[in-house]
Amino acid sequence: MGNNEKRQYLSNSKVKESLLFITIAIVILLYSLINHYTTKDLQWGLSPYLFPLLVSVFMISISISLFVEGIKDEKLRKKEEINKVEKKEKVYWKEVIFVIFISLVYYLAMDIIGFIFSTTLFLVILFVFLGERRKWILVLISLSTTAIIYFIFSVLLHVMLP
Amino acid sequence: MESIIDVFSYFIDIRFQFFVLIGATAGLFVGAIPGLSVTMATALLVSITYSWNALDAMATIMGVFVVGVFSGAISAILINIPGAPSSVVTTLDGYPLAKKGRSYEALKYATVYSFIGTTFGILVLWVIAKPISNVALKFTPMDSFLICLFGLATVGTLTSKSFSKGLMSAMIGLILSMIGIDSVMGTPRLTFGIQDLQAGIGTVPALVGLFGFAEVLTVISEGNLTAQVAKVEKNLINTRNMLKYFPQSIYYAAIGTFVGALPGAGGPVAAFLAYGQATKITKNPTAPFGEGAVEGIVASETANNACIGGALIPMLTLAIPGDAVTAIILSVFYVHGLQPGPMFIQTNPEMFHVILAGGLIGAIWVLILGLGLGPKISKIINVPKRLLLPVVTVLCVIGSFSGNNRMFDVGLMFAFGILGFFMRRLEYPVAPLTLALVLGGTMDANFRRAISLASSESNKLLALFGRPITIVLLVLTIFVLVSNLPFLRNKEKKVFD
Numbered sequence: 055m056g057n058n059e060k061r062q063y064l065s066n067s068k069v070k071e072s073l074l075f076i077t078i079a080i081v082i083l084l085y086s087l088i089n090h091y092t093t094k095d096l097q098w099g100l101s102p103y104l105f106p107l108l109v110s111v112f113m114i115s116i117s118i119s120l121f122v123e124g125i126k127d128e129k130l131r132k133k134e135e136i137n138k139v140e141k142k143e144k145v146y147w148k149e150v151i152f153v154i155f156i157s158l159v160y161y162l163a164m165d166i167i168g169f170i171f172s173t174t175l176f177l178v179i180l181f182v183f184l185g186e187r188r189k190w191i192l193v194l195i196s197l198s199t200t201a202i203i204y205f206i207f208s209v210l211l212h213v214m215l216p
Numbered sequence: 217m218e219s220i221i222d223v224f225s226y227f228i229d230i231r232f233q234f235f236v237l238i239g240a241t242a243g244l245f246v247g248a249i250p251g252l253s254v255t256m257a258t259a260l261l262v263s264i265t266y267s268w269n270a271l272d273a274m275a276t277i278m279g280v281f282v283v284g285v286f287s288g289a290i291s292a293i294l295i296n297i298p299g300a301p302s303s304v305v306t307t308l309d310g311y312p313l314a315k316k317g318r319s320y321e322a323l324k325y326a327t328v329y330s331f332i333g334t335t336f337g338i339l340v341l342w343v344i345a346k347p348i349s350n351v352a353l354k355f356t357p358m359d360s361f362l363i364c365l366f367g368l369a370t371v372g373t374l375t376s377k378s379f380s381k382g383l384m385s386a387m388i389g390l391i392l393s394m395i396g397i398d399s400v401m402g403t404p405r406l407t408f409g410i411q412d413l414q415a416g417i418g419t420v421p422a423l424v425g426l427f428g429f430a431e432v433l434t435v436i437s438e439g440n441l442t443a444q445v446a447k448v449e450k451n452l453i454n455t456r457n458m459l460k461y462f463p464q465s466i467y468y469a470a471i472g473t474f475v476g477a478l479p480g481a482g483g484p485v486a487a488f489l490a491y492g493q494a495t496k497i498t499k500n501p502t503a504p505f506g507e508g509a510v511e512g513i514v515a516s517e518t519a520n521n522a523c524i525g526g527a528l529i530p531m532l533t534l535a536i537p538g539d540a541v542t543a544i545i546l547s548v549f550y551v552h553g554l555q556p557g558p559m560f561i562q563t564n565p566e567m568f569h570v571i572l573a574g575g576l577i578g579a580i581w582v583l584i585l586g587l588g589l590g591p592k593i594s595k596i597i598n599v600p601k602r603l604l605l606p607v608v609t610v611l612c613v614i615g616s617f618s619g620n621n622r623m624f625d626v627g628l629m630f631a632f633g634i635l636g637f638f639m640r641r642l643e644y645p646v647a648p649l650t651l652a653l654v655l656g657g658t659m660d661a662n663f664r665r666a667i668s669l670a671s672s673e674s675n676k677l678l679a680l681f682g683r684p685i686t687i688v689l690l691v692l693t694i695f696v697l698v699s700n701l702p703f704l705r706n707k708e709k710k711v712f713d
Contacts, residue, residue: 067642068378075384082391085406093403099668102398102405105660109394113387120380146439150637153436157429157609157630164613165623173613177606184436184602191603199607203614213264213618216626 062132068124072117079113082106152183169215174200219569223342226573235272236574239279240581246280247287247300248593252608254284254300256431258544259423260615262551270552271570277548278574279581281541285483285521286330286582289513290590293322302483302520305491309505309512316508320591321453325510326517327586328458329465331579333518336469337476337525338575341532345561345568348533351685352558357665358680362689364659367479367536368652369693373700374478374485375645385639386648392417393656400664412624419547421616421625422632422653426646427540428612429633432605434640461511464497465518472519476526479538479651483520490519521582524575532556532568535658540647543654551619 063069086103090096098104156179163172177196186192207213226232239261246257257280265273288300293310306326313322355363368386376382395406396416407413468490475486494505494515501509527538528545535557537543549556554564561568616629636646666680673679681690 068380071384071642072380075387078391082406097668097671099664099671100400101664102401102403104664104667106391106394106405108663109387109390113384113391116380116383116387120378120384123378123380144439145437145641147437149439150433150437153433153609154630154634160613161623161626161630164626173610177610180606180609181602184605186600186602195603199610203610207264207614207618213267213614214621215614216617216623 063125063128066124066128068120068127070124072121072124075120076114076117079110079117083110083114086110149183153180156180156183164216170200170204173203219342219565222566222569223573223576226570227577232271232275232570232573233577235275236279236577237581239276239281240283240578240585241279242276243280243283243285243578244287244585244589245593247284248290249599249604252604253427253431254281254288255540255544256424256427256608257284258541259420259427260611262544262548263420263424263615263618265548266551266619270548270554270567273548273552274567274570275574277545278571279578281545282334282521282524282575282578283582283585285524286327286334286517286586287590288520289326289330289517290323290593293319293326293513300483302487302523303516304484305487305516305520306513308491308516309503309507309509312506313503313508313510313513318508321510322508322513323590324453324458324587325513327583327590329461329514329518330521330586331583332462332465333469333472333521334524334579334582335576336466336518337473337522338572338579339525340473341525341528341575342572345529345533348529349558349561352534354685355558356683356686357662357669359683359685359689361659361662361666362686362693363534363536364655364662366689366693366696367530367655368648369696370479371651372645372648373696375647376643378643379700381642381644382648385644385646386652389649389652390656390659392422392649393653394660399657399661412622415620417653418616418619418625418628419544419550419654420619421629423544423547423650424612424615425629425632425634426636426650428608428615429630430636430640430646432609432612433633433637435601435605437637437641461514464494464511465514467497468493468515468518469522472522473526475519476523476538477529478526479530479536483523483539486519486523486526487516490515521579528571528575532560532571533558535560535655537651537654540650543647543650546654 086107090098090101090103090107093101156176160172160176163175166172174196177199178192181192181196204215208215242257242261243254246252247254258277261273261277261280265276268276285300285302288298288303289306289310292298292303292306293314296307296311298304298307310322310326313319368390369383372382372384372386373379374382376385391406393416395413396404397414398405404414471490471493472483472486475489476483491505491512494511498505498509498511501511503509505512523539527542530536530538531542531546533556535546535555537546546556554560554567612629612633613626616625617623619625639646639649670676670679675682681687
């Protein structure tokens with residue numbers, strides 16, 4: 055196998071994922087063995103590390119299977135690539151990253167400025183980000199949603215809010 | 217007889233009816249609005265109903281489950297987007313029929329046959345749950361371990377196009393289930409010194425993240441925030457014509473219940489198989505299949521709703537959930553201190569009856585809400601996602617927090633949401649992970665018990681695998697895995713293709 059070919063196989067997502075999983079499985083395997091043998095008088099039948107050991111062995115076998123699937127896919131793709139152009143759907147990564155980021159800020163802000171204020175702010179920011187421009191809708195919906203949620207969960211259902 | 221009286225007594229219990237109605241109404245909207253799933257609603261409900269008594273909680277959840285599975289058909293018919301995965305097949309004929317201006321008719325068929333499917337499934341559950349429990353009572357720890365493994369193997373291989381990806385998802389779930397203090401020895405496992413992880417990964421925050429927040433991120437990543445709704449014009453349909461497909465529908469319902477009982481297969485597969493059968497047994501469809509054949513809607517909707525009863529069979533008798541929603545319902549049982557499994561029907565007959573009554577009453581609400589409100593909610597389906605998604609995110613936060621009142625769980629929910637999003641993007645099914653997360657503890661405990669018991673025997677292998685039930689389960693598990701090996705099913709067209 056030439057260097058180029060190797061690189062091509064390694065670029066396959068299944069191959070990459072299988073390498074990640076096999077690493078995780080080996081770490082868990084070692085974790086189980088080391089912890090089991092360093093605990094005094096521990097029989098395998100009772101050991102908390104028996105099940106992780108079993109799962110890691112399963113995981114190694116499945117990783118190998120995933121690796122083989124990846125190599126096969128790559129071979130098949132090579133055969134067909136000349137007359138096939140893959141259509142890739144557009145993924146709005148920037149938007150996703152922003153939502154994750156703003157959710158993280160919301161999570162941290164809840165502790166500092168409280169649930170009600172942070173939720174109203176979070177709703178307004180996300181509404182605007184996702185394309186809502188009418189000011190009265192922004193104010194009305196974010197305030198009313200927070201109020202309704204507070205009423206239903208805290209007052210009616212006695213569910214504790216963050 | 218006693219059981220029949222008990223189940224039907226709930227039909228006149230106003231409080232019970234009220235809670236089923238709350239669930240049913242929530243299910244109607246959640247199921248119909250694409251982007252909100254029944255699984256998400258059930259996961260959120262687990263946290264909300266945490267402090268309720270088990271009876272009210274179960275009534276509400278059954279209402280959501282039954283009506284939510286049905287109402288996926290509303291958006292499938294009106295906007296060609298299935299509100300729930302199990303309605304994917306309904307879009308094939310439902311939307312073409314709606315485009316011909318017959319959406320009211322399509323909705324009516326979907327409603328009536330969802331009712332028939334649900335009722336059939338619940339009745340089958342009623343009849344065969346006890347005999348299955350009796351067999352399950354003879355299970356040894358090894359059998360319990362193997363049945364869980366069998367469940368994971370079927371879920372893993374059926375829910376993904378890739379053999380390895382489905383199973384890998386299950387393995388990730390098992391690893392996550394092991395985090396926390398070990399129940400037998402009391403030592404912390406895989407917690408990496410993080411104090412908050414000692415209590416383990418809470419099922420509720422994990423599920424809310426995997427099905428709620430992940431869905432929000434997925435919809436945003438697709439950038440598809442608007443949809444076109446078909447107009448609903450009322451046209452009268454003769455009841456005799458309507459019920460013309462009753463005999464066939466029983467066949468589809470039987471397929472649905474059977475598929476539902478197989479762990480992991482669930483609604484989409486059942487609907488697909490029933491649709492396949494419909495194309496074979498229907499000689500003169502009202503329109504060619506795929507162009508608005510009523511028979512297609514009947515097959516899909518009967519089968520996916522019949523799955524509900526089917527999926528509850530292994531959950532109640534073996535504590536193995538048949539799909540993601542039943543996995544969540546299983547966690548409701550644990551939250552309320554109930555222990556599903558072979559002894560469940562004997563020790564908790566009243567809860568079993570509550571589930572049956574909830575399912576049957578839910579089916580009636582399918583009829584009432586489906587015929588009454590179904591055609592009218594087309595405007596709500598069209599609620600802009602830019603307003604819906606932020607609200608869902610806030611609900612996820614509340615849902616994950618309310619179980620244990622820990623901010624750590626909210627963080628966990630976000631983490632699982634991100635994990636679920638990437639799993640979907642990379643085509644790893646989430647259902648096996650969910651099931652493994654719920655079943656991991658049982659598998660671990662039973663496996664160790666089996667090994668401990670066998671360690672005192674002279675022939676260890678015989679002690680572990682010598683019994684007929686064990687051999688059958690072992691062979692079944694190996695069969696599921698081997699028959700799905702990539703090189704054996706290379707040329708076989710997968711049901712998901």
